[in-house]
Amino acid sequence: MSLEILISVAFGGAFLTYFAGKISSKLRDILAVFFSLALVVIVSYLYKVETKFLLYNEFFGLPLVIRLNPMAWFFAIAIVSLSALAVIYSLSYMKHRERTDYYYFMLLLINAAMLAIVLSGDLVSFFISWEIMSWSTFLLISYNRNGALPAGIKYIVMSLIGSMCMLVGILSIYTSFHTVNISEIANHMATASSTYKLFLLVIFSITFGIKNAVMPLHTWLPDAYAESPSPFSAVLSGMLTRMGIFGFLLIMFVIVGAENTLYVGKGFFSYHSILAWLGAITIVIPTFIAMLQNDAKKLLAWHGIGQGGYMIVGIAFGTSLGLAGGIFHTLNHAIYIILLFLSVGAIEYSTNGLRDLNSLGGLFKKMPVAFLGGLLGICGLIGIPLTNGFVSKWLIYKTLILGKAPFLAFAALLGTWGTILSVFKFLHNLFLGQLPREHQNIKKTPLTMQIPIVILSLTILLFGILPGLPLKVINSIIVSYGFNSLNISIWGISSETGTLNMINIFTALLVVGSIFWFIFRAARKSTTVDQYDNYAAGAAIPKDKYNYTVEFYAPFYRMASPFLKDIFDVLYQKIAQFTEFLCDTIRKIYTGYIGDYVLYIILFLAFLISAQLKWSVF
Numbered sequence: 001m002s003l004e005i006l007i008s009v010a011f012g013g014a015f016l017t018y019f020a021g022k023i024s025s026k027l028r029d030i031l032a033v034f035f036s037l038a039l040v041v042i043v044s045y046l047y048k049v050e051t052k053f054l055l056y057n058e059f060f061g062l063p064l065v066i067r068l069n070p071m072a073w074f075f076a077i078a079i080v081s082l083s084a085l086a087v088i089y090s091l092s093y094m095k096h097r098e099r100t101d102y103y104y105f106m107l108l109l110i111n112a113a114m115l116a117i118v119l120s121g122d123l124v125s126f127f128i129s130w131e132i133m134s135w136s137t138f139l140l141i142s143y144n145r146n147g148a149l150p151a152g153i154k155y156i157v158m159s160l161i162g163s164m165c166m167l168v169g170i171l172s173i174y175t176s177f178h179t180v181n182i183s184e185i186a187n188h189m190a191t192a193s194s195t196y197k198l199f200l201l202v203i204f205s206i207t208f209g210i211k212n213a214v215m216p217l218h219t220w221l222p223d224a225y226a227e228s229p230s231p232f233s234a235v236l237s238g239m240l241t242r243m244g245i246f247g248f249l250l251i252m253f254v255i256v257g258a259e260n261t262l263y264v265g266k267g268f269f270s271y272h273s274i275l276a277w278l279g280a281i282t283i284v285i286p287t288f289i290a291m292l293q294n295d296a297k298k299l300l301a302w303h304g305i306g307q308g309g310y311m312i313v314g315i316a317f318g319t320s321l322g323l324a325g326g327i328f329h330t331l332n333h334a335i336y337i338i339l340l341f342l343s344v345g346a347i348e349y350s351t352n353g354l355r356d357l358n359s360l361g362g363l364f365k366k367m368p369v370a371f372l373g374g375l376l377g378i379c380g381l382i383g384i385p386l387t388n389g390f391v392s393k394w395l396i397y398k399t400l401i402l403g404k405a406p407f408l409a410f411a412a413l414l415g416t417w418g419t420i421l422s423v424f425k426f427l428h429n430l431f432l433g434q435l436p437r438e439h440q441n442i443k444k445t446p447l448t449m450q451i452p453i454v455i456l457s458l459t460i461l462l463f464g465i466l467p468g469l470p471l472k473v474i475n476s477i478i479v480s481y482g483f484n485s486l487n488i489s490i491w492g493i494s495s496e497t498g499t500l501n502m503i504n505i506f507t508a509l510l511v512v513g514s515i516f517w518f519i520f521r522a523a524r525k526s527t528t529v530d531q532y533d534n535y536a537a538g539a540a541i542p543k544d545k546y547n548y549t550v551e552f553y554a555p556f557y558r559m560a561s562p563f564l565k566d567i568f569d570v571l572y573q574k575i576a577q578f579t580e581f582l583c584d585t586i587r588k589i590y591t592g593y594i595g596d597y598v599l600y601i602i603l604f605l606a607f608l609i610s611a612q613l614k615w616s617v618f
Helices: 003-021 025-045 070-093 100-119 123-141 148-177 182-191 194-211 221-227 230-240 243-255 258-262 271-290 296-317 320-350 368-382 388-402 406-431 447-465 468-480 502-522 554-560 567-587 594-617
Strands: 051-059 062-068 487-489 492-495 498-501
Touching: 003 025, 003 062, 003 100, 025 070, 025 100, 062 070, 062 100, 062 123, 070 100, 070 230, 070 243, 070 320, 070 447, 070 468, 100 123, 100 230, 100 243, 123 148, 123 182, 123 230, 148 182, 148 194, 148 221, 182 243, 194 243, 194 258, 194 271, 221 230, 221 296, 230 296, 230 320, 243 258, 243 296, 243 320, 258 271, 271 296, 271 406, 296 320, 296 388, 296 406, 320 368, 320 388, 320 447, 320 468, 368 388, 368 406, 368 447, 388 406, 388 447, 388 498, 447 468, 447 502, 468 487, 468 492, 498 502
Parallel strands: none
Antiparallel strands: 051 062, 487 492, 492 498
């Protein structure tokens, strides 16, 4: 099956769905689901197929190429599968919203653009697809207007900075090698100087660092995640942001090459070492800022930044094990963060838009599927055994320990501690504790919203118990970069320094769990009481509060908040205000009066005459 058909279905499906919405909303919904699932089938069919296709021969004298290789297929299957679940989820979530034709068009267009990015065989196709993705994302972030519009503008300004850096890099490459074909550029890179390689790594790292929200280029992300419609927040956090990771892999290990990347610079000041430390900083700071959030989506947004740091540390370390951990964590994070956003979206749907952690609680019995998604999602986020996040974090931890990087390993461990502290609040304040009286009769979550949550929950366990399924594909990616192959089995991974066998861990936990179950079954039966007939620290829980953990981290917030402010966001705001002031001052020159313009001309001529006289003296 041709890659041309795949791209045609992706982009054509977006446009057909939009026009179908003008005829019938049911037809639009059917087509949106059909095209999303069709992409999953087509990409699955292309597994282990390596192909190259000339998309257009003369685009301003340059050939446009699409190609499929292990890295492209891995990201493509993740993109289309997770996006399909978001489309299915949207059927009920967006049902009574306005401008739904526009919403589905943009969602499918973003899906198509991401697919085109990973399939691009030349930098022009890559850049065009990147811009389609960025501008469509801006329009969907701004979908809810009001507070969403500033979030969208912040995103697109940062994206434009990244796009300009990418354009400079592409023009530089074309000037140097007279080609934009990725394979040909990689061949030419052997003759390039180390200084030029460093320039390319830095200039493209700005682009991909912005998209992946690496600190200090992260400031667009919290507001963008929080203000977007929840199904799109899931896509944005799951795969769209991780186009930055795809970009890092492309520039570091395909275009510049692994050997060149790992030997640019010396010691601590080498490129990959600095990138690893930026990843470590990105792990720690956002994770503890997440602890201070009371908005469920903002809490997840800050964790999205922090988890991106793990991916950066893994791939920047530049070993087979580190790359496996970083790439696998990209997929794992996409699965559990999408699941968490969909669970929060279900709560928003059922409670008419509430997501404040201090206004909810006790929803476990009312929303068991959303609770299951939230529970397994945070288990994956923390990295608890038998979940997918455990395996990828184990690979990253082992990489750092074997690589004798104790400070980086401590930063990764510190991030996990912070994650545990913050997601405790997330889970407890949403689903446990007392159910507020106003939520006794909340809306039931529709089946189309429950199905994606169940599928993603099962996938977390599937890839946690059988990590070899995705790791075999990841191993082929690593080998294509020139690294040594890993010893992968369906249950885990083995090496000279030890073996990770998830079936053994599963069996051990099953035995321990069974023992505890029998102990509890043999104990005295519990007595059901009214939810308000209980005490906390000797005092009855007040009926106006759902539980005693409201403002649980208030003492920590008072101590830490002065030190955990996003100073980079403040800095960028100051730069924006100065730019606005400067532009407004310059604008005042244009008064509209001819006399003023004549005066400007006279003053300019006087300046030129003075400069000429001064120059004549010398």
